[in-house]
Amino acid sequence: MDCFEVRREFPGFWRGSIEEERRQKLLEHLRNCAGCDRAFRAFALTAPVLHSDSRPVGMASDDVSRRPPSAASRLRVWLAATAVATLAMAATVAVYLAVASPTETLDEALSPQDSIGELAPSSPFDLTSAG
Amino acid sequence: MVAASEGYEPDQRPDAARSDAELIVEALLGRGVAFAELASRHRRYVNTLCHRFFRDPEVVRDLAQESLTKAFSGLSGYRAEMPFIGWLRAIVINVCYDELRRRQRRPEELIGSFTEADRTWIELVNDATPEQIVAAAEERNEAHNLAHRLLAMLKPEDRMVLVLKDSEDLSVAEIAAHMGWSEAKVKIRAFRARRVLRKQAEHILASRRTRSRSGLL
Numbered sequence: 253m254d255c256f257e258v259r260r261e262f263p264g265f266w267r268g269s270i271e272e273e274r275r276q277k278l279l280e281h282l283r284n285c286a287g288c289d290r291a292f293r294a295f296a297l298t299a300p301v302l303h304s305d306s307r308p309v310g311m312a313s314d315d316v317s318r319r320p321p322s323a324a325s326r327l328r329v330w331l332a333a334t335a336v337a338t339l340a341m342a343a344t345v346a347v348y349l350a351v352a353s354p355t356e357t358l359d360e361a362l363s364p365q366d367s368i369g370e371l372a373p374s375s376p377f378d379l380t381s382a383g
Numbered sequence: 384m385v386a387a388s389e390g391y392e393p394d395q396r397p398d399a400a401r402s403d404a405e406l407i408v409e410a411l412l413g414r415g416v417a418f419a420e421l422a423s424r425h426r427r428y429v430n431t432l433c434h435r436f437f438r439d440p441e442v443v444r445d446l447a448q449e450s451l452t453k454a455f456s457g458l459s460g461y462r463a464e465m466p467f468i469g470w471l472r473a474i475v476i477n478v479c480y481d482e483l484r485r486r487q488r489r490p491e492e493l494i495g496s497f498t499e500a501d502r503t504w505i506e507l508v509n510d511a512t513p514e515q516i517v518a519a520a521e522e523r524n525e526a527h528n529l530a531h532r533l534l535a536m537l538k539p540e541d542r543m544v545l546v547l548k549d550s551e552d553l554s555v556a557e558i559a560a561h562m563g564w565s566e567a568k569v570k571i572r573a574f575r576a577r578r579v580l581r582k583q584a585e586h587i588l589a590s591r592r593t594r595s596r597s598g599l600l
Contacts, residue, residue: 263549265513265517266517268517279513279514282513290585290588291581292513293508293509293516293584293588294580294581294584294585294588295584296508296513296516296517296520297505297508297529297530297533297580297584297587297588298530298533298534298580298584299520299530300520300521300523300526300527300530301434301435301527301530301531301534302435302530302534302545302546302549302550303549303550304520304521305431
Protein backbone atom coordinates (compact mmCIF):
# COMPACT_ATOMS: atom_id res chain seq x y z
CA MET A 253 0.00 0.00 0.00
CA ASP A 254 1.31 3.42 -0.87
CA CYS A 255 0.64 6.60 1.09
CA PHE A 256 -2.31 7.59 -1.09
CA GLU A 257 -4.03 4.24 -0.60
CA VAL A 258 -3.35 4.24 3.11
CA ARG A 259 -4.88 7.67 3.65
CA ARG A 260 -7.89 6.73 1.57
CA GLU A 261 -8.47 3.81 3.94
CA PHE A 262 -8.54 5.95 7.10
CA PRO A 263 -12.37 6.21 7.22
CA GLY A 264 -12.78 2.45 6.73
CA PHE A 265 -10.17 1.74 9.37
CA TRP A 266 -11.89 4.12 11.77
CA ARG A 267 -15.27 2.46 11.22
CA GLY A 268 -13.77 -1.03 11.34
CA SER A 269 -15.14 -1.83 7.92
CA ILE A 270 -11.99 -2.85 6.04
CA GLU A 271 -10.75 -6.40 5.66
CA GLU A 272 -8.27 -7.71 8.19
CA GLU A 273 -5.50 -8.12 5.63
CA ARG A 274 -5.76 -4.48 4.50
CA ARG A 275 -6.03 -3.37 8.08
CA GLN A 276 -2.75 -5.07 8.95
CA LYS A 277 -1.07 -3.55 5.90
CA LEU A 278 -2.33 -0.12 6.91
CA LEU A 279 -1.03 -0.52 10.45
CA GLU A 280 2.33 -1.69 9.17
CA HIS A 281 2.51 1.31 6.86
CA LEU A 282 1.69 3.68 9.69
CA ARG A 283 4.47 2.18 11.80
CA ASN A 284 7.01 2.90 9.06
CA CYS A 285 5.77 6.17 7.54
CA ALA A 286 6.02 9.25 9.75
CA GLY A 287 4.01 11.37 7.29
CA CYS A 288 1.02 9.01 7.23
CA ASP A 289 1.24 8.46 10.96
CA ARG A 290 1.01 12.23 11.49
CA ALA A 291 -1.85 12.44 8.97
CA PHE A 292 -3.76 9.70 10.78
CA ARG A 293 -3.42 11.46 14.14
CA ALA A 294 -4.70 14.68 12.59
CA PHE A 295 -7.54 12.71 11.00
CA ALA A 296 -8.38 11.24 14.43
CA LEU A 297 -9.19 14.66 15.85
CA THR A 298 -12.25 15.13 13.62
CA ALA A 299 -13.11 11.50 12.87
CA PRO A 300 -15.32 11.08 15.98
CA VAL A 301 -17.82 13.39 14.28
CA LEU A 302 -17.17 12.93 10.58
CA HIS A 303 -16.58 9.20 10.48
CA SER A 304 -18.45 7.76 13.40
CA ASP A 305 -22.06 6.64 13.54
CA SER A 306 -22.23 6.86 17.30
CA ARG A 307 -24.84 9.01 18.98
CA PRO A 308 -24.22 12.44 20.43
CA VAL A 309 -22.82 12.27 23.90
CA GLY A 310 -25.56 11.94 26.48
CA MET A 311 -28.11 10.90 23.89
CA ALA A 312 -30.03 7.63 23.89
CA SER A 313 -28.67 4.93 21.64
CA ASP A 314 -30.95 5.25 18.65
CA ASP A 315 -33.80 7.57 19.31
CA VAL A 316 -33.52 11.04 20.75
CA SER A 317 -37.25 11.12 21.29
CA ARG A 318 -36.69 8.98 24.35
CA ARG A 319 -34.79 11.79 26.03
CA PRO A 320 -36.54 14.34 28.22
CA PRO A 321 -37.81 17.23 26.10
CA SER A 322 -35.89 20.52 25.99
CA ALA A 323 -37.15 23.64 27.76
CA ALA A 324 -38.38 25.04 24.44
CA SER A 325 -40.23 21.84 23.68
CA ARG A 326 -41.77 21.77 27.15
CA LEU A 327 -42.91 25.38 26.67
CA ARG A 328 -44.47 24.53 23.32
CA VAL A 329 -46.29 21.56 24.82
CA TRP A 330 -47.48 23.66 27.78
CA LEU A 331 -48.76 26.42 25.48
CA ALA A 332 -50.54 23.89 23.29
CA ALA A 333 -52.12 22.20 26.33
CA THR A 334 -53.22 25.58 27.73
CA ALA A 335 -54.76 26.57 24.40
CA VAL A 336 -56.66 23.29 24.19
CA ALA A 337 -57.93 23.63 27.78
CA THR A 338 -59.05 27.23 27.15
CA LEU A 339 -60.89 26.24 24.00
CA ALA A 340 -62.57 23.37 25.82
CA MET A 341 -63.74 25.70 28.60
CA ALA A 342 -65.00 28.25 26.09
CA ALA A 343 -66.90 25.57 24.22
CA THR A 344 -68.49 24.31 27.44
CA VAL A 345 -69.64 27.81 28.40
CA ALA A 346 -70.99 28.43 24.90
CA VAL A 347 -72.99 25.20 24.95
CA TYR A 348 -74.38 26.02 28.39
CA LEU A 349 -75.49 29.51 27.29
CA ALA A 350 -77.08 28.15 24.16
CA VAL A 351 -79.13 25.50 25.98
CA ALA A 352 -80.07 27.08 29.30
CA SER A 353 -82.13 30.29 29.74
CA PRO A 354 -79.98 33.05 31.21
CA THR A 355 -82.83 34.27 33.49
CA GLU A 356 -83.86 30.88 34.76
CA THR A 357 -83.56 30.46 38.51
CA LEU A 358 -83.57 27.31 40.56
CA ASP A 359 -87.16 27.95 41.74
CA GLU A 360 -88.32 28.49 38.18
CA ALA A 361 -86.61 25.37 37.08
CA LEU A 362 -88.38 23.35 39.78
CA SER A 363 -91.76 25.00 39.24
CA PRO A 364 -94.62 22.67 38.13
CA GLN A 365 -95.52 25.22 35.43
CA ASP A 366 -92.71 23.83 33.46
CA SER A 367 -94.53 20.54 33.09
CA ILE A 368 -96.23 19.76 29.83
CA GLY A 369 -99.55 19.23 31.63
CA GLU A 370 -99.64 22.76 32.99
CA LEU A 371 -98.45 24.48 29.88
CA ALA A 372 -100.61 22.64 27.42
CA PRO A 373 -104.00 24.35 28.15
CA SER A 374 -102.58 27.76 27.52
CA SER A 375 -101.21 26.80 24.18
CA PRO A 376 -103.01 28.41 21.26
CA PHE A 377 -102.88 25.08 19.55
CA ASP A 378 -104.61 23.24 22.39
CA LEU A 379 -107.79 21.73 21.01
CA THR A 380 -108.96 20.03 24.23
CA SER A 381 -109.69 23.29 26.12
CA ALA A 382 -111.42 25.05 23.26
CA GLY A 383 -115.17 25.59 23.67
CA MET B 384 -45.22 12.56 -7.87
CA VAL B 385 -46.48 9.55 -6.02
CA ALA B 386 -49.90 8.42 -7.23
CA ALA B 387 -51.93 8.90 -4.12
CA SER B 388 -55.49 8.24 -5.08
CA GLU B 389 -56.11 6.28 -8.26
CA GLY B 390 -56.11 2.52 -8.19
CA TYR B 391 -54.96 2.30 -4.61
CA GLU B 392 -56.40 -0.25 -2.26
CA PRO B 393 -55.28 -0.26 1.35
CA ASP B 394 -53.90 -3.59 2.55
CA GLN B 395 -53.91 -5.08 6.02
CA ARG B 396 -50.18 -5.52 6.55
CA PRO B 397 -48.69 -3.71 9.56
CA ASP B 398 -46.93 -0.42 8.75
CA ALA B 399 -43.57 -1.87 9.73
CA ALA B 400 -43.86 -4.41 6.91
CA ARG B 401 -44.52 -1.81 4.22
CA SER B 402 -42.00 -0.11 1.98
CA ASP B 403 -41.23 3.59 2.17
CA ALA B 404 -43.17 4.16 -1.06
CA GLU B 405 -46.24 2.42 0.34
CA LEU B 406 -46.10 4.44 3.54
CA ILE B 407 -45.75 7.66 1.57
CA VAL B 408 -48.90 6.86 -0.41
CA GLU B 409 -50.75 6.13 2.85
CA ALA B 410 -49.49 9.37 4.39
CA LEU B 411 -50.58 11.36 1.35
CA LEU B 412 -54.02 9.82 1.71
CA GLY B 413 -54.19 11.30 5.19
CA ARG B 414 -53.01 8.43 7.39
CA GLY B 415 -50.73 10.25 9.81
CA VAL B 416 -49.71 6.96 11.40
CA ALA B 417 -48.03 5.96 8.15
CA PHE B 418 -45.78 9.00 8.26
CA ALA B 419 -45.05 8.32 11.94
CA GLU B 420 -43.73 4.90 10.91
CA LEU B 421 -41.72 6.49 8.12
CA ALA B 422 -40.24 9.04 10.53
CA SER B 423 -39.49 6.35 13.09
CA ARG B 424 -37.74 4.29 10.42
CA HIS B 425 -35.40 7.13 9.41
CA ARG B 426 -35.08 9.08 12.65
CA ARG B 427 -31.77 7.51 13.57
CA TYR B 428 -30.24 8.57 10.26
CA VAL B 429 -31.65 12.10 10.62
CA ASN B 430 -30.20 12.38 14.13
CA THR B 431 -26.80 11.15 13.02
CA LEU B 432 -26.66 13.61 10.15
CA CYS B 433 -27.67 16.53 12.38
CA HIS B 434 -25.04 15.44 14.89
CA ARG B 435 -22.33 15.83 12.27
CA PHE B 436 -23.06 19.56 12.34
CA PHE B 437 -24.02 20.20 15.95
CA ARG B 438 -22.76 18.93 19.27
CA ASP B 439 -25.61 19.84 21.64
CA PRO B 440 -28.09 16.92 21.88
CA GLU B 441 -31.00 19.34 22.34
CA VAL B 442 -30.08 21.22 19.20
CA VAL B 443 -29.69 17.93 17.35
CA ARG B 444 -33.11 16.79 18.49
CA ASP B 445 -34.80 20.07 17.62
CA LEU B 446 -33.25 20.13 14.14
CA ALA B 447 -34.15 16.50 13.55
CA GLN B 448 -37.72 17.26 14.58
CA GLU B 449 -37.82 20.33 12.35
CA SER B 450 -36.51 18.28 9.43
CA LEU B 451 -39.15 15.60 9.88
CA THR B 452 -41.88 18.21 10.22
CA LYS B 453 -40.77 19.82 6.96
CA ALA B 454 -40.69 16.42 5.32
CA PHE B 455 -44.25 15.80 6.44
CA SER B 456 -45.55 19.16 5.27
CA GLY B 457 -43.71 18.88 1.97
CA LEU B 458 -44.47 15.24 1.29
CA SER B 459 -46.71 16.07 -1.65
CA GLY B 460 -43.64 17.43 -3.42
CA TYR B 461 -41.73 14.16 -3.12
CA ARG B 462 -40.91 12.52 -6.44
CA ALA B 463 -40.87 8.75 -6.44
CA GLU B 464 -37.95 8.62 -8.91
CA MET B 465 -35.47 9.23 -6.10
CA PRO B 466 -35.13 7.24 -2.87
CA PHE B 467 -37.01 8.73 0.04
CA ILE B 468 -33.83 8.78 2.13
CA GLY B 469 -32.12 11.01 -0.46
CA TRP B 470 -35.06 13.41 -0.46
CA LEU B 471 -35.09 13.45 3.33
CA ARG B 472 -31.33 14.03 3.44
CA ALA B 473 -31.75 17.12 1.26
CA ILE B 474 -34.25 18.51 3.77
CA VAL B 475 -31.98 17.78 6.75
CA ILE B 476 -29.02 19.37 4.99
CA ASN B 477 -31.00 22.53 4.28
CA VAL B 478 -32.19 22.76 7.87
CA CYS B 479 -28.66 22.26 9.23
CA TYR B 480 -27.11 24.63 6.71
CA ASP B 481 -29.55 27.39 7.69
CA GLU B 482 -28.75 26.81 11.35
CA LEU B 483 -24.99 26.82 10.70
CA ARG B 484 -25.26 30.17 8.95
CA ARG B 485 -27.53 31.55 11.62
CA ARG B 486 -25.14 30.80 14.44
CA GLN B 487 -21.86 31.42 12.63
CA ARG B 488 -19.21 32.52 15.11
CA ARG B 489 -15.77 33.97 14.84
CA PRO B 490 -13.10 31.27 14.65
CA GLU B 491 -11.03 32.77 17.45
CA GLU B 492 -13.87 32.11 19.86
CA LEU B 493 -13.88 28.42 19.17
CA ILE B 494 -10.49 26.91 19.92
CA GLY B 495 -9.46 28.57 23.10
CA SER B 496 -8.17 26.89 26.19
CA PHE B 497 -8.38 23.15 26.56
CA THR B 498 -9.91 21.38 29.51
CA GLU B 499 -7.98 18.69 31.33
CA ALA B 500 -10.10 16.08 29.54
CA ASP B 501 -9.24 17.68 26.18
CA ARG B 502 -5.55 17.57 27.02
CA THR B 503 -5.77 13.92 28.02
CA TRP B 504 -7.44 13.07 24.73
CA ILE B 505 -4.89 15.06 22.67
CA GLU B 506 -2.09 13.33 24.54
CA LEU B 507 -3.63 9.96 23.74
CA VAL B 508 -3.95 10.87 20.05
CA ASN B 509 -0.29 11.89 20.08
CA ASP B 510 1.12 8.89 21.87
CA ALA B 511 -1.15 5.85 21.54
CA THR B 512 -1.23 3.35 18.69
CA PRO B 513 -3.85 3.86 15.93
CA GLU B 514 -5.90 0.94 17.28
CA GLN B 515 -5.90 2.37 20.78
CA ILE B 516 -6.99 5.76 19.44
CA VAL B 517 -9.94 4.28 17.53
CA ALA B 518 -11.02 2.20 20.53
CA ALA B 519 -10.77 5.14 22.93
CA ALA B 520 -12.53 7.69 20.72
CA GLU B 521 -15.98 6.12 20.94
CA GLU B 522 -15.99 6.21 24.71
CA ARG B 523 -14.76 9.72 25.22
CA ASN B 524 -17.01 12.79 25.28
CA GLU B 525 -13.98 15.00 24.81
CA ALA B 526 -13.15 13.31 21.50
CA HIS B 527 -16.56 14.36 20.15
CA ASN B 528 -16.37 17.79 21.74
CA LEU B 529 -12.94 18.61 20.38
CA ALA B 530 -13.92 17.37 16.92
CA HIS B 531 -16.95 19.64 16.97
CA ARG B 532 -14.85 22.61 18.09
CA LEU B 533 -12.41 22.01 15.27
CA LEU B 534 -15.18 21.66 12.69
CA ALA B 535 -16.89 24.76 14.02
CA MET B 536 -13.89 26.75 12.83
CA LEU B 537 -14.90 26.11 9.24
CA LYS B 538 -17.20 28.37 7.29
CA PRO B 539 -20.70 26.87 6.92
CA GLU B 540 -20.15 26.22 3.22
CA ASP B 541 -16.84 24.44 3.83
CA ARG B 542 -18.24 22.34 6.63
CA MET B 543 -21.24 21.40 4.54
CA VAL B 544 -19.02 20.15 1.73
CA LEU B 545 -16.82 18.20 4.13
CA VAL B 546 -19.74 16.44 5.79
CA LEU B 547 -21.46 15.63 2.52
CA LYS B 548 -18.25 14.32 0.98
CA ASP B 549 -16.63 12.51 3.89
CA SER B 550 -19.59 11.43 6.00
CA GLU B 551 -22.33 11.04 3.42
CA ASP B 552 -19.95 9.87 0.70
CA LEU B 553 -21.56 12.06 -1.96
CA SER B 554 -19.70 12.82 -5.18
CA VAL B 555 -18.57 16.31 -6.12
CA ALA B 556 -21.27 16.37 -8.81
CA GLU B 557 -23.98 15.37 -6.31
CA ILE B 558 -22.90 18.05 -3.83
CA ALA B 559 -22.75 20.66 -6.58
CA ALA B 560 -26.27 19.73 -7.71
CA HIS B 561 -27.66 19.89 -4.21
CA MET B 562 -26.01 23.17 -3.22
CA GLY B 563 -26.53 24.83 -6.59
CA TRP B 564 -22.79 25.42 -6.95
CA SER B 565 -20.28 24.61 -9.68
CA GLU B 566 -18.17 21.49 -9.22
CA ALA B 567 -15.08 23.70 -9.10
CA LYS B 568 -16.53 25.56 -6.14
CA VAL B 569 -17.21 22.31 -4.32
CA LYS B 570 -13.63 21.17 -4.88
CA ILE B 571 -12.24 24.47 -3.66
CA ARG B 572 -14.43 24.37 -0.56
CA ALA B 573 -13.33 20.83 0.22
CA PHE B 574 -9.69 21.73 -0.29
CA ARG B 575 -9.96 24.76 1.99
CA ALA B 576 -11.78 22.81 4.66
CA ARG B 577 -9.18 20.05 4.74
CA ARG B 578 -6.32 22.53 4.80
CA VAL B 579 -7.79 24.46 7.73
CA LEU B 580 -8.47 21.29 9.68
CA ARG B 581 -5.08 19.75 8.97
CA LYS B 582 -3.27 22.91 10.05
CA GLN B 583 -5.29 23.23 13.22
CA ALA B 584 -4.98 19.57 14.09
CA GLU B 585 -1.22 19.53 13.51
CA HIS B 586 -0.90 22.74 15.50
CA ILE B 587 -2.76 21.21 18.43
CA LEU B 588 -0.79 17.98 18.30
CA ALA B 589 2.57 19.72 17.82
CA SER B 590 2.00 22.13 20.69
CA ARG B 591 1.17 19.18 22.88
CA ARG B 592 4.36 17.39 21.88
CA THR B 593 6.42 20.53 22.57
CA ARG B 594 4.87 21.02 25.99
CA SER B 595 5.31 17.38 26.77
CA ARG B 596 9.01 17.45 25.93
CA SER B 597 9.59 20.63 27.94
CA GLY B 598 7.93 19.10 30.99
CA LEU B 599 5.03 21.57 31.10
CA LEU B 600 2.41 18.81 31.36
